[in-house]
Amino acid sequence: NAGVTQTPKFRILKIGQSMTLQCTQDMNHNYMYWYRQDPGMGLKLIYYSVGAGITDKGEVPNGYNVSRSTTEDFPLRLELAAPSQTSVYFCASTPGTHYEQYFGPGTRLTVT
Amino acid sequence: AQSVTQLDSQVPVFEEAPVELRCNYSSSVSVYLFWYVQYPNQGLQLLLKYLSGSTLVKGINGFEAEFNKSQTSFHLRKPSVHISDTAEYFCAVSDARDDKIIFGKGTRLHILP
Numbered sequence: 001n002a003g004v005t006q007t008p009k010f011r012i013l014k015i016g017q018s019m020t021l022q023c024t025q026d027m028n029h030n031y032m033y034w035y036r037q038d039p040g041m042g043l044k045l046i047y048y049s050v051g052a053g054i055t056d057k058g059e060v061p062n063g064y065n066v067s068r069s070t071t072e073d074f075p076l077r078l079e080l081a082a083p084s085q086t087s088v089y090f091c092a093s094t095p096g097t098h099y100e101q102y103f104g105p106g107t108r109l110t111v112t
Numbered sequence: 113a114q115s116v117t118q119l120d121s122q123v124p125v126f127e128e129a130p131v132e133l134r135c136n137y138s139s140s141v142s143v144y145l146f147w148y149v150q151y152p153n154q155g156l157q158l159l160l161k162y163l164s165g166s167t168l169v170k171g172i173n174g175f176e177a178e179f180n181k182s183q184t185s186f187h188l189r190k191p192s193v194h195i196s197d198t199a200e201y202f203c204a205v206s207d208a209r210d211d212k213i214i215f216g217k218g219t220r221l222h223i224l225p
Contacts (some may be wrong), residue, residue: 004155031211035194040121042217043156050211058212097206097213098163099143103155112214 001026006091006104013081013111021076021107023091031094031097033101034058034066036087043090074105079109114139114205118216125193126224133188133219136204145186146213147177148206156202162186173197195223 007022007081008028025032030051035043045058063085065077074093078085088108119134137143144163148156160171167179173190177188186203206213 033212035215043215045212045214048212056211078189092156098161098208100146100158100161101148101156101213105155105156109168 003027004091004093004102004104006089006107008107009105010108011110013078013109015081015083015111017078017081019081020076021078021089021091021109023074023076023104024072025074025091025093025102026072027093027095027102028071029093029095029102030071031095031096032068033092034064034074034076035090035092036060036085037090037106038087046076046089063094068091078109085109086111114143114207114210114214116203116205116214116216118203118219120219122220122222124222125225127195128192130191131189131193131197131221132156132202133221135186135188135216137184137186137205139184139205139207141207141209144208145177145179146206147171147175147186147188148202148204148215149173150200150202150218152199159188159201177192187224193221193223195225197221198223215218 004025033048034046047066049055091104094101127216146161147159162179203216
């Protein structure tokens, strides 16, 4: 099993550009999450999904969108990138909230 | 709603000395508690978790944590640290009512030679 994979690993965007961060898991987990990590701030939840076709906002959803058309994939869309979205983005999956979350390797995004 | 407080943002400790990383949580219902570790330029990985039962939980790499319900704490300990333990450590909490897990802000462990 590959676990949780994320692409790209690194990306530089200009202000106002858009992009999609890809996340795929091969463990048949229903729960998937997107976090952003900023220095000294821990992990902030952006969006999450409890199954295909179901998504919900987390703590910091503004400027982002998600979709969950399959169990495996949970892409994160950034529209009109802003410097405040410069961060490291992590995707995670789990069978349920009392189980371990499995994290991808992260995407480092810089918006200039 | 539940929350997590990691009281120390950084903890320096000499190699082979013991260490305790502190974590306090708040929740009005039964909780599940986790410690994750993040090595430089990597994602997070699970160190240990408490779901129920024995309040002393043993994890990987010689770490352990004790669940204290009266003090709403879940402190992480290791009796003797190694240079390879240099990392950031995150405490996290979830409960049976919620689909989310809440992470603390992290504690950076610096191992001094």
